[in-house]
Amino acid sequence: MRFEFGLARKYLVPRRGQLSVSLICLLSIFVITLVVWLLVTFLSVMGGIEKNWLHKLTSLNAPLKINPTHRYFNSYYYQVDAISSASNYSLKTIGEKKVAPLTNPYNEEIDTTVPMEWERTDHDLVKDLFTAINEIDEPGLIAQEYDISGALLRLKLVRGDYHSFLSQVAYVASYADQSPQVQALLEEKTDLSIDESGATGVLLPRAFKDQGVTIGDRGFLGYGGSGAASGQEMRLDIRVAGFYDPGVMSIGPKCVLAPAHIAGILRTSGDAYTLDPCQSTGVQVWFSNLDHTRDVEAKLQAKLSERGLSDYWSVTSYYNYDFAKDLLQQFKSDKLLFTLIGMIILIVAASNIISSLVLLVNNKKKEIGILQSMGASKKSIALIFAICGLMIGVISTCVGAAAAVLTLHNIDHVVHFLSWVQGHDAFNALFYGNSLPSTLSTSSIKFIAIATPAISLIAALIPALKACRMQPAQILRSE
Known part of the structure; x- marks a missing residue:
């Protein structure tokens, strides 16, 4: 040679x-x-x-999403809170169900009669779901519930002696504070806590900054009340705590990130700007290696089938997200x-x-x-x-x-x-x-x-x- x-x-x-x-x-x-x-x-x-x-996509939306099906929303487990005094006669978010002390808050002695068409189940659908997720052996696995709804965003822009207002209908999503990469999308460290005036900090897309909005601007999220307040406009005071990069998400330029309790209030409000209920709430699942997405998805679906939960929860991976697939x-x-x-x-x-x-x-x-x-x-x-x-x-x-x-x-x-x-x-x-x-x-x-x-x-x-x-x-x- x-x-x-x-x-x-x-x-x-x-x-x-x-x-x-x-x-x-x-x-x-x-x-x-x-x-x-x-x-x-x-x-x-x-x-x-x-x-x-x-x-950017998986930092905000996670590689896997687990969404409730229509069968979940039609079940006794979900709807019983609306007629239970122990639940204050209000539907609960997934996060509230996760920490609720009672699987069944209904008290037949003081609560109204349960409709016959409500499907009963022996499972605690939310807690069993998180148990199934935690059984999966995958490095860096983190699961967090989320909610997304809509509201009227109105900000007051004070610039010296000049005052103006910015108003638009916006999506409001819960801030995924447990996401391992979400901090990289923020332009600076933020504080989403409630300040002395009662205003909650929120994050706005970077496009708002280009429109002249600055950190510290105040306003409110308006939505329709439910129950006794039905027909009245309810307001949640907010302040701009920072800006984030929404990437190329279809709703990104109009999506406000707020603490979980704010997004939960809006989603469970009967007259809020609602979306498809099966897509407006769920659980986001993060893990270290995106190449393992299909494997984790298959394991999770198998766990749900073993526990009899597959009819109540659907699993979607990032490559099947409607706004990302194309x-x-x-x-x-x-x-x-x-x-x-x-x-x-x-x-x-x-x-x-x-x-x-x-x-x-x-x-x-x-x-x-x-x-x-x-x-x-x-x-x-x-x-x-x-x-x-x-x-x-x-x-x-x-x-x-x-x-x-x-x-x-x-x-x-x-x-x-x-x-x-x-x-x-x-x-x-x-x-x-x-x-x-x-x-x-x-x-x-x-x-x-x-x-x-x-x-x-x-x-x-x-x-x-x-x-x-x-x-x-x-x-x-x-x-």
Whole structure:
């Protein structure tokens, strides 16, 4: 092998007598290097964008959501609180059910008659759910209940002697304080406690900051009362405690993050701006490795089936979220499409390898004849030119990968240049973030490190076969 490798290296070094062959080899290396550079850079940037986007998505929404089904809401377990004095005749959120001392608060001596159509169950549907979650062995597993509803957001903006108001209908979701990554989405540390004036701190999307809202602004969340207060507007005093990055969530620019008790009050209010009840409450589940999502989902569904809870709870993973599914599929489609285009260009570029090595074979006919006359086998002759093709692929891969690393290291300068050429921001900060990812994708490097030398080696087989089929007698006679 050392003999064949030495000759292959000798043949690829530019020499005066084989200038045309050397130029074609250099052209092949240049084209393949260019394709490798573009592929590695694009796949690394797209992979980083997808990773950052998933980080934001799962920080707020968790990799897994467990939502109650309509059967849960129609059950005796859920509805009995509305007719029970021990529950203050009000429906309970999942969080309240989780800490409730009584599974069945109904007292037949003082409470009204239970409707016959309410389905009874022997399970404590919420506590059994959390027990099932805690039985799953997964590093970093955390579960937290959530609520989401709607309300009228009205803020008073005081700027010196000038007063103005900002009003809009907004979603109000419970702040996931147990999420391991949520702090990364906040612009600064926040305090959501109730202050001396009775106003509760809330977090607003970053878009509100761009509209002139500042930390400390005060206002209220308005919603319709229930029961004796039905038809009246109820208010919850709030203050702006901070801002967060909502990512590309469909409701993100209009979603206020509030303490759990605020979101719970709004959701259980009969006249609040309600959503689909099965989607407006549930349990969020976080864990350390997103790659284990399908495995954790399967384990959780199995646990729910074992406990007879699968009819009351549905499990949804982040890649099936309605607002994220299409975008995730588009990420995969874009990467696959660009990879296929890159592979096609690589194959076309490999045709230059065929041309250059065919010229090299014709240029080295005399040496091939001498080698065969001295006892070199046809296999050795073929191996020499196959190694030439492989070396072209390896050199192109190394140079292209190095160029990609250099580009990623200076990605901000590249973006500034593209923005200058176009006359506006080349990449929307809302989708791509303040800067493009600059981390090299190991998966793209592995793919290129295998595909490029393999294609180059396959392309080199044609001239290699031509070289090994030459007859030494005919070659030396013609020379």
